[in-house]
Structures are given as structure tokens and as C-alpha cells.
Amino acid sequence: MTGTAVAAPPVCDPSVTKVLVIDDEALFREGLCSILADAAGVAVVGDTDGLADAFPLITAVDPDVVLLGVRDCDGVLAAVRRLQQAAPKAAVVVLGAHASFELVQELLGAGVRGLLLKSASGQELIATMRACRDSGRRVFLSLPPEVLVRSGGQGDDARLTDREREVLDLTACAMSNAQIAASLGLSEPTVKRHLRNIFGKLGAVSRIDAVNKARAASLITRRSPTEFF
Structure with missing residues (x-):
């Protein structure tokens, strides 16, 4: 389905980290929401399959963290910047299918607070959601070591x-x-x-x-x- 957006009931507990989930794969998005819903101290306050529906949700639910799932990295930098403009107080975390050294540098330069691969565990995801809210401007990465090292040279x-x-x-x-x-x-x-x-x-x-x-x-x-x- 496309054009779907769901806002959860308001969260009144200020100690709970409110997460908005964006991913265009319905089954994967539902899985993310299920994992986070079972985590103590975390609440999914909305989910949607695209940016267009995310902006009204941001206004309605005021998330602490925006979790952006991406398959193709084309356009992800522009998406991150638009989300930061719409939710300047929220931490933007990117959940990608793959990453490169160059993309990581660009995303960090754009101000993302977290970057994980879709192969990350549920525990890693939950820990990142919690930490992003309570750790100032620290950045959280869950990536293979080789992604964090520039690899140059002919024929690579x-x-x-x-x-x-x-x-x-x-x-x-x-x-x-x-x-x-x-x-x-x-x-x-x-x-x-x-x-x-x-x-x-x-x-x-x-x-x-x-x-x-x-x-x-x-x-x-x-x-x-x-x-x-």
C-alpha cells in the first residue's frame, strides 16, 4: 500500500522516547514497529511509507527520533535535510540496506544522529533509539568496520x-x-x-x-x- 500514515495515541510519559518510523516496505515497517513497541522506554508514535505523509505526522506527534528506512541511497541526503527542517529537535536515524565510506561521511555531515544497516539486530535498533534522545549530539553507528575505512587504490x-x-x-x-x-x-x-x-x-x-x-x-x-x- 502507498500513502499510508498512522498516528498512535499521545504519549504522556516524558521519559519515553517517541519514535516516528518511515519505510516504504510495509512488512519491514510493521516489523520495526513491533520490535520497538515491545521495548521498555520506547513508543512508536506514528508510521508511514513516505516523506509526504511524514510531515503532518511530525507536527501531530512531535517525535524524539525519526527512523528513516531506505533501500536506494539516491536522494537520502535531501530526505534527511527535509526531515531536520520539519523536526529540528528530533534525532534523524537512517536505516539503510547498504552503506559506503563516502555515504557515511555525507550523512554525518548532514547531521544524522544514527546510521544502521537493515541487518542490525533488534537490540541494536532499540539501544540507538534510546541513546539518541539522552546523549546530546553524539552519533551512533552500527556498521561493519570496513565501511568506516576509506579504501582507495586502483582496481578496488x-x-x-x-x-x-x-x-x-x-x-x-x-x-x-x-x-x-x-x-x-x-x-x-x-x-x-x-x-x-x-x-x-x-x-x-x-x-x-x-x-x-x-x-x-x-x-x-x-x-x-x-x-x-
Whole structure:
């Protein structure tokens, strides 16, 4: 279902951490709500499948924590900033399907208070919800150690995401950022972000350098622009 938003009854106990859950996967969102509902000192005050319905809920329930579940990291930074504008006193916690060093740095720079993978345990999730409210501006991460270490150097294809490979393929076809964005259904800023990540992972200083290093490492899967039309 889409366009769903549910507000729970008001929470009067000031010691309880009020959490608003946002995730577009209904079963996963219901699971999150169930886990948090069983936790002492935590209350789910609302849940919804998207940002559009989240903003009225924020006004209605005044959450202490906004838990944002994401599958594709495209657009997550903009979503975090919009949530912070709507709920400046709330801690925004991102629950993602995957993460990279670069994305973690960008999210921390955007002011998220927590970042977990969807493989995190229920105990980790509950602990983060509780801690975000009572720990000032501290940040809480539940991530594999390798995500927190920048990995550079030629041929580091194990850290290239599927989307970065797609951008790399189109870059090798001499397509502009605008053309790549149109081809993949992305915004130009998102394409630029993927290129910055690719440069960092390959140790490249330009598009041409990235393409040359990618070809040397057999990372380019398509060579001809005609394959994309």
C-alpha cells in the first residue's frame, strides 16, 4: 500500500522516547514497529511509507527520533535535510540496506544522529533509539568496520556499488552528467556524487583517469554508446 500514515495515541510519559518510523516496505515497517513497541522506554508514535505523509505526522506527534528506512541511497541526503527542517529537535536515524565510506561521511555531515544497516539486530535498533534522545549530539553507528575505512587504490572493484558501475559504464561512453542522469533516472547532483565516490575508490583524478583505471581493472562492462539506445 502507498500513502499510508498512522498516528498512535499521545504519549504522556516524558521519559519515553517517541519514535516516528518511515519505510516504504510495509512488512519491514510493521516489523520495526513491533520490535520497538515491545521495548521498555520506547513508543512508536506514528508510521508511514513516505516523506509526504511524514510531515503532518511530525507536527501531530512531535517525535524524539525519526527512523528513516531506505533501500536506494539516491536522494537520502535531501530526505534527511527535509526531515531536520520539519523536526529540528528530533534525532534523524537512517536505516539503510547498504552503506559506503563516502555515504557515511555525507550523512554525518548532514547531521544524522544514527546510521544502521537493515541487518542490525533488534537490540541494536532499540539501544540507538534510546541513546539518541539522552546523549546530546553524539552519533551512533552500527556498521561493519570496513565501511568506516576509506579504501582507495586502483582496481578496488569490491567496493563499487551496482549504481557506481552503471555510472562508470556510461562515463566510458563519453556521456555527460546530464545524459547519464537522464539514462539512469537520476538527478545530476546524484551523478556527480557517484562520480566522486568512483574517483575516490579508484584513486582517479579525472573522468578519463577513472575510465582508464577501470578498463585496466576490467571494471568496464560496456564499451559502445549504441548499447544504451
